Amino acid sequence: MQDLASAFTKAFGLILSLDPAVLAIVALSLRVSLSALVLAALIGLPMGALLAVARFPGRGGVITLINALMGLPPVVVGLLIYLLLSRSGPLGSFGLLFTPGAMIIAQAVLITPILAALTRQVLEGMWEEYAEQLRSFGAGPWRAVPTLLWDGRFLLLTVLLAGFGRAAAEVGAVMVVGGNIEGFTRLMTTAIALETSKGDLPLALALGMVLMAIVLGVNALAQGVRGIAARWAG
């Protein structure tokens, strides 16, 4: 109980004092997770939309596969990326291992299936309603993809937030490929893991609360933007 109280006090202290070290970790965490989100969205959203509209043999299998990949264990993703990016691996010459770039790639790999699967789910419902109409304009599935993505943009915001949440909360993969290097690849989650292993549980919990506050802030911001945009669109 005392630890919890002291964690709350520390969390407020950390936020209010604007400790530069903590701010740098927060900034890096946001940069990495948002970059990963953009990268994953560029692949995952069109892939999900295409799966929603296209009918081809093996479609069911692809959907099952992508749904299953939502449960990818982060440590496994971390290990795969590690072996690919290691100097002894096929992509070693880029020198990306133990850099923020490696962490962006790892998080993007983790959340791309989530974005694709949820996008497919959301847009399939819309497609059933629209299919007739779009077909009557002579639009095939390929033409329908951008239309669906645009019309479903408010629903897809939640999908993006789910992806962002998973990326920001992830620790196993970024620990392996980033190395938790102080001032260079240390994120909120890896800092929490480090403080836990140093036995400083109140500080670890306080950092966790700061992370929660950030994720909450991002969500609130996204909802706000959505509200304004919705009113604009009439």
Added chain:
Amino acid sequence: MVTRIARRGVLPLLLAAVTRPALAQQRSITLASTTSTEQSGLFGHILPIFTRETGIAVRVVALGSGQALDIGRRGDADVVLVHDRAAEERFVAEGFGGPRRHVMFNDFVITGPAADPARIAGLGDAVAALSRIAAARAPFISRGDRSGTHAAELRLWQLAGIDPATGRGQWYREVGQGMGPALNTAAAQGAYVLADRGTWLSFRNRQDQRILIEGDARLFNQYGVMLVNAQRHPHVKAADGQRFIDWLVSPAGQSAIAAYRINGEQLFFPNADKPEPVS
């Protein structure tokens, strides 16, 4: 509007995000080292001094000694600083790096619950203590992660003539994690554990754990440093890495190590200029 922003803004942003660290690079080396040196706060104390003197940043990836050496083998670090002499000598003999220089030492301690069910307090003999723990089947936490501390623990069991694997899953519990998590587990389970003194001193969640065995010569803990072989891995920053090693064993580096204290207690004892004790 969103798509326009996406088209104009996203790709450059993305490229910048992925490549920026590679472009805007300060001179730096990657050091694979152990959790004990990082988590005890030693690096936080000595590395800024080195960076100020040379302009070379040192990026520390902290793992168990075995994993740190593996990172060196794969060429993913420029310098390796660990504490498992046998594994280090193997690393050098296999041509992955070296020569090995010894840097500093401290010692291991055996901690346990205040109740001390195996009655080892005051024995002063680490091997006899392990025998008593095994005889009492008192819970013992093993790192189980090929770290330097894990290797030291296994050597002590061997000296005691005991195969702890027979108690696996019962009183002998391998956590497969770093020193901190092992200490957390020991504190939670009222178990014994072999810890390096540096991590113990900086560890905060002790509950009723205390040092029960210390000062046995067999608890000596030597740290060594090696440059990763640049002939095997051409991208290794050999010049800057060597500069770091030279600094570590120089009077400046050695006195920086000696100056690091927690609550007035010195954690690491520089010994680069002394012949290494034979273990």
